[in-house]
Amino acid sequence: MNNPFYKIIDQEEVIFEHVYKNKLPLLLKGPTGTGKSRFVEFMAHKMGKQLYTVACHEETSATDLIGRYIIKGAETIWTDGPMTRAVREGAILYLDEVAEARPDIIVALHSLTDHRRTLFIDKTGETVRAKDDFMLIATYNPGYQKGFKELKPSTRQRFVSLSFVYPEPKIESEILISETNVEEAIAKKLIKLGAKIRNLTELGLAETVSTRLLVDAAILIKSGLPQRLACNVAIAEPLTDDNDTLEALKDLISLSI
Numbered sequence: 116m117n118n119p120f121y122k123i124i125d126q127e128e129v130i131f132e133h134v135y136k137n138k139l140p141l142l143l144k145g146p147t148g149t150g151k152s153r154f155v156e157f158m159a160h161k162m163g164k165q166l167y168t169v170a171c172h173e174e175t176s177a178t179d180l181i182g183r184y185i186i187k188g189a190e191t192i193w194t195d196g197p198m199t200r201a202v203r204e205g206a207i208l209y210l211d212e213v214a215e216a217r218p219d220i221i222v223a224l225h226s227l228t229d230h231r232r233t234l235f236i237d238k239t240g241e242t243v244r245a246k247d248d249f250m251l252i253a254t255y256n257p258g259y260q261k262g263f264k265e266l267k268p269s270t271r272q273r274f275v276s277l278s279f280v281y282p283e284p285k286i287e288s289e290i291l292i293s294e295t296n297v298e299e300a301i302a303k304k305l306i307k308l309g310a311k312i313r314n315l316t317e318l319g320l321a322e323t324v325s326t327r328l329l330v331d332a333a334i335l336i337k338s339g340l341p342q343r344l345a346c347n348v349a350i351a352e353p354l355t356d357d358n359d360t361l362e363a364l365k366d367l368i369s370l371s372i
Contacts, residue, residue, distance in 0.1 A: 121150065121157035122290050124282055131158050134275050140228045140251040142213075142271065145279030148325020151254045154279075155209050164248070165206035167197040171216035177223045181236055193239055202227070202234045205246030213253035214266050221270055227251055228273035284310065287326055295333040301342070305329045308346065308371045315367075318360050324350055342372045 131154075134141045143151040152168075159166035169180060180198035184191050201208035210216070226233045232245040253274065255266055282290065284306045291302040312324045328350050335345035351364035 118160050119153060119156045120290075120293050121153050122282070122286055122293070124286060127154060127277055127279075128158070130275075130277055135162070135248075135250050138232065138247065138250075140253070140274045142274035142276045143252065143254045143279060144257055144276055145254075146256055146281070146325065147322050148327035149279040149281055150326065151279050152209075152211060155207070155252055155254075159207050159209075164250075165201075165204060166209060167201045167206055168209045168211060169197055170211045171213050171220070173215060173217065175216045175220060177217070177219040180220060181223060181234070182238075184238065198223070199234060199236065199243065202243050202245045202249055205248040207250045207252060210251075210253040212256065214255050221267075224251070224270075225273070281309075281313065281326060287329070290326060291329060291333050294330050295337050297333040297337045301336055302333065304342075304372055305332055305346070308350070308368065311367060311371060312350070312354075312364065315363075318355075318363060320354055320360070322354065324354060328353060343368055346372055 131141065143154070145151060155168075156166065169175065178196070180196045182194050182196040182199050185194050195203065198208055200206065210220075213220070223234070226235060227245065228251060232249070234243045234245070235241075236243065255271075257265070281287070284303075287306050287309070288299070288302045291297055291305060292299060297305075306329065309324045309326075309329050312320075332345050332349035335349055336342050346368045347365055351361055351368060354364065355361050
């Protein structure tokens with residue numbers, strides 16, 4: 116695997132290394148598309164660590180992470196889930212959008228996020244102590260559906276936390292160019308468009324335009340799709356299904372691109 120590109124913005128790399136060295140769990144907070152997942156991939160690659168990634172959703176259960184018995188031929192055998200494998204191997208376990216998961220997963224995390232660093236497998240009665248180089252990382256979007264999918268304070272306080280925000284225009288432009296090889300002039304136009312949309316709070320968007328969406332638009336433009344059309348399908352359409360809001364975004368794109 117090639118080294119994933121990630122632009123260091125502040126001291127997140129140093130913080131990660133200290134958290135890892137001291138065997139602490141890490142919570143990355145911030146809106147969608149601010150580079151949380153890419154940062155984890157970048158650090159895992161840099162440190163030469165196996166990375167187990169779980170995209171959490173409302174159907175994700177503790178069994179999915181810990182493991183289950185399966186029938187193989189005439190036998191019933193136990194199969195470790197990604198959480199158990201990471202604990203046994205001393206790998207990095209990355210739980211993306213952990214607040215979306217079912218409550219039993221949060222309960223299972225408790226003994227891994229304190230001094231015990233152990234995982235209890237109730238179906239087998241086994242207690243697995245994490246290897247020294249095991250690391251637990253979770254991400255959380257505190258602004259999404261506020262009040263509905265919130266992490267309890269008692270859970271948040273089990274983690275060292277690091278906030279991610281949208282990068283400054285100069286850095287975001289560097290990211291677009293590095294990711295897509297798009298021309299600098301086009302990158303700057305996309306960055307300005309992104310800034311305008313992020314400031315349009317009156318549209319009531321559940322999520323605003325992320326760096327990821329700007330990268331998608333730049334990829335389409337680089338491949339030859341007309342600029343406005345690329346922005347319509349890569350930026351405006353993913354942000355809303357409301358016709359009036361969509362038209363407002365497309366009008367803004369027409370004025371900006």
